[in-house]
Amino acid sequence: xxxxxxxxxxxxIYDIKDALALADEMELDLVEISPTAxxxxxxxxxYNKFLYEQKKKxxxxxxKAAKVSLKEIRLxxxxxxxxxxxxxxxxxxxxENSDKVKVDVFFKGRSIIFKDKGKYQLLKFADELxxxxxxxxxxxxxxxxxxxILAPKKTK
Numbered sequence: 001x002x003x004x005x006x007x008x009x010x011x012x013i014y015d016i017k018d019a020l021a022l023a024d025e026m027e028l029d030l031v032e033i034s035p036t037a038x039x040x041x042x043x044x045x046x047y048n049k050f051l052y053e054q055k056k057k058x059x060x061x062x063x064k065a066a067k068v069s070l071k072e073i074r075l076x077x078x079x080x081x082x083x084x085x086x087x088x089x090x091x092x093x094x095x096e097n098s099d100k101v102k103v104d105v106f107f108k109g110r111s112i113i114f115k116d117k118g119k120y121q122l123l124k125f126a127d128e129l130x131x132x133x134x135x136x137x138x139x140x141x142x143x144x145x146x147x148x149i150l151a152p153k154k155t156k
């Protein structure tokens with residue numbers, strides 16, 4: 001015994017054979033939609049059309065999902081104020097466009113001894129962009145680079 005629902009179908013409890021015959025008569029499929037109900041609920045639908053519509057909805061949802069891209073900005077430990085502000089403005093534009101920003105300080109040659117200056121530059125960068133971004137990953141050394149990732153703040 002199953003409860004049958006659907007368009008152009010009298011919502012009632014049928015024997016499984018009768019429900020299948022009803023679906024066959026309408027040239028549709030009998031699909032179990034709630035197996036745990038008492039009695040189980042089956043729906044008379046065109047299953048291929050149902051699958052097509054489900055795929056279409058998933059594709060639509062995927063298209064609407066926010067695509068976050070990662071923009072990269074490179075600094076040096078001894079960066080000038082003008083260059084720092086120039087890169088700061090670029091980062092601000094990226095964050096306003098809902099992009100993540102990867103800020104790294106690249107240490108060339110012997111400049112690796114100025115790790116504290118690099119960390120200072122990154123923290124200063126994050127502090128300047130506090131209104132637009134939150135720090136997703138704090139400064140961390142990776143080889144000859146110190147990397148920090150900023151994510152845009154959610155605005156409502």
